[in-house]
Amino acid sequence: MAEVTLQEAVKKFANDLAKRVQSFVNDVSVLEVRTFTTPHNQVKVFISERPDMTVIANEGNLMLRAYTQVSFDGDTTLCVPVQEDGSVDKGVWEVHTLTVQQAMDNRAKMLKAVGDAATSALGALQKAKE
Amino acid sequence: MAPSTSRFTLSGIALPEGEDPLGLWTLPEGSGVSFSAEASPVEPPTWHIELSSSAEEARQVLDAQTRALALGERDLVQAKDALKELGTTEAVSFATDDPLAAQKAALLETLQKGQEPVAYGVEPQAEAEQEEIYRQWLAFMEQTRELLSHYARIKTTSGETLIGITEVSWGGDFKTEWPADLPSASMQQHVQAVHLALGSRIALMRVFSVVGTGAAGLAVKATMPGAQILLLPATWKFVRDVLQELRKSWPQIQSLI
Numbered sequence: 001m002a003e004v005t006l007q008e009a010v011k012k013f014a015n016d017l018a019k020r021v022q023s024f025v026n027d028v029s030v031l032e033v034r035t036f037t038t039p040h041n042q043v044k045v046f047i048s049e050r051p052d053m054t055v056i057a058n059e060g061n062l063m064l065r066a067y068t069q070v071s072f073d074g075d076t077t078l079c080v081p082v083q084e085d086g087s088v089d090k091g092v093w094e095v096h097t098l099t100v101q102q103a104m105d106n107r108a109k110m111l112k113a114v115g116d117a118a119t120s121a122l123g124a125l126q127k128a129k130e
Numbered sequence: 131m132a133p134s135t136s137r138f139t140l141s142g143i144a145l146p147e148g149e150d151p152l153g154l155w156t157l158p159e160g161s162g163v164s165f166s167a168e169a170s171p172v173e174p175p176t177w178h179i180e181l182s183s184s185a186e187e188a189r190q191v192l193d194a195q196t197r198a199l200a201l202g203e204r205d206l207v208q209a210k211d212a213l214k215e216l217g218t219t220e221a222v223s224f225a226t227d228d229p230l231a232a233q234k235a236a237l238l239e240t241l242q243k244g245q246e247p248v249a250y251g252v253e254p255q256a257e258a259e260q261e262e263i264y265r266q267w268l269a270f271m272e273q274t275r276e277l278l279s280h281y282a283r284i285k286t287t288s289g290e291t292l293i294g295i296t297e298v299s300w301g302g303d304f305k306t307e308w309p310a311d312l313p314s315a316s317m318q319q320h321v322q323a324v325h326l327a328l329g330s331r332i333a334l335m336r337v338f339s340v341v342g343t344g345a346a347g348l349a350v351k352a353t354m355p356g357a358q359i360l361l362l363p364a365t366w367k368f369v370r371d372v373l374q375e376l377r378k379s380w381p382q383i384q385s386l387i
Binding site for chain 1: 272300305312341346358363
């Protein structure tokens with residue numbers, strides 16, 4: 001009885017991970033990184049447990065300051081934040097580029113971790129059937 | 131050193147015993163009660179990093195937590211290697227100074243019991259413990275799966291001040307919100323916090339892989355058809371116990387957490 005339940009749970013886990021890997025393969029073409037800023041009077045809203053980002057954005061209290069889109073084929077789209085005088089906002093830009101690097105690094109590691117976990121779960125099921 | 135006012139909290143998932151297997155994050159009280167495999171979190175997994183208003187202390191505690199993550203990853207590799215060693219078909223002997231001797235012996239004992247044709251007279255206490263480990267493993271597997279069903283939210287605060295919020299889809303798209311005119315040093319703190327949170331999420335996935343792969347090796351040793359699936363809970367217990375044991379030898383960085 002316990003074995004069946006365990007086997008079902010592992011199967012569910014493996015199937016879910018396999019779907020994730022599949023969706024990743026479909027979505028891998030683009031990596032997007034968005035950096036927003038918000039006025040100080042919205043800070044308490046953000047600290048609350050469940051801030052409604054859509055409402056905040058619709059009310060104009062969330063400003064997209066930098067955007068990067070990296071395509072699988074290497075094409076990259078950048079939106080660089082500038083100040084009122086037209087100069088680049090170096091503070092926002094610096095942290096945005098750090099985040100882009102972090103996103104690319106994380107994506108690679110995450111795919112490997114999920115792939116390994118799915119392989120491990122599928123391996124367990126395979127053995128169980130033998 | 132005075133007690134730190136910094137806290138690292140993981141909410142939105144219910145890990146077994148209410149504990150992070152890698153010992154990096156505190157789970158809110160009560161989050162480990164439910165072992166229901168069907169339980170789903172109300173909120174997305176949220177890593178909340180509350181930093182001291184002292185910039186120096188915040189830097190120290192973030193560096194300490196970063197070191198702790200690296201140590202946790204190292205320990206996981208050690209657990210994997212120990213399982214590999216136990217999974218060989220050759221006889222295993224433990225050095226007297228092996229810090230994991232007790233955990234290895236316990237796992238081998240479980241393996242030997244599983245090989246006996248009929249298990250008579252299993253003590254009720256032992257049976258209850260096995261049942262508990264079994265439920266813990268199911269819960270861990272379910273919560274690991276849940277980690278991938280939602281985006282990760284990482285929130286860094288200092289007192290009542292928001293430093294940054296980042297949401298990361300499982301595929302890696304990032305969305306970060308910052309208060310306007312935030313100092314560069316604070317932004318760096320949040321970037322480091324995001325690194326910690328995402329590294330921890332990946333480490334939890336690796337715990338699953340180590341358990342699954344380790345159970346496969348043990349099944350070969352046990353020469354039992356279908357043993358791998360049955361050995362998953364016992365292997366989970368081994369990995370959990372090994373991580374706990376190895377954490378005892380960490381430098382005093384835990385006092386900062």
